[in-house]
Amino acid sequence: MRALFALLSGGLFGAGLFVSGMTDTRKVQGWLDLFGDWDPTLAFVLGGAILPMAIAWRLTEGRRPALGGVFPPKPELRIDPSLVGGSALFGIGWGLAGLCPGPAMASLSYGGVGGVVFLAAMVVGMLLAVPLRARLAAMPRPA
């Protein structure tokens, strides 16, 4: 049952990425290109996506997930080097190619050799992150 709903959610996510045009790297790089031919489409996508999700977060209050378990607790308010440094690395890669993890998977069937190379490199990057994360976590935290 959990797998079925995950399949449905993944399918809807993929279809949404396809319809929104977010698997087209030109549109993503166009959004990031403030000093060139700026493309505002991504703002409509993000705005459209936040709306149902904001309602969903409201619905979680005082309830439990339909398939059991508990809802993820709100993360503690901690802005650490991992969050900022990791997001900066991600942003550089996102700008270079115009792909982030969701669209990279969603476009696998029509992304050609480049799409496969990106996905393979992304998987390697995810494996490299394991020791990096451990090292960052061991760093002394500012009081």
Next chain:
Amino acid sequence: MIEPDWIFGALGGLMIGAAAALYLLANGRIMGASGILGGLVDGSARADWRERGAFILGLVAAPAALFGLTGGQAATHLTPNLLIVAAAGLLVGAGTRIANGCTSGHGVCGISRLSVRGIVATVVYLIAGGATVLVFRHMLGVI
């Protein structure tokens, strides 16, 4: 003037948000593409591999079906420079796992919950992505 791309963007965005809402309300999980794949890749989430695998199956299969149904016109327009593609993939994979989230997890799921960590991550990767396009497109002319 409203462009058709913006309407498709908002429509696709609503679908992405609905997918995230379904994953949250049914399975009790945050729909984050990098986390769902990353947990499978580094073995940190072996217990729920079925759920994650099913999500990724849907995420790849639905756009593949839509690509066929719409006459195979979608394209990622990814740069043919595979060195840049590989570097970008590495950065996206490592960065999202170090930051514990990407555009879907920190962006869609985090902002809709008014999570400070999600908002900070989003601001950082937007700035890093914008700076990267500025440098690599307008100064170096390589993307």
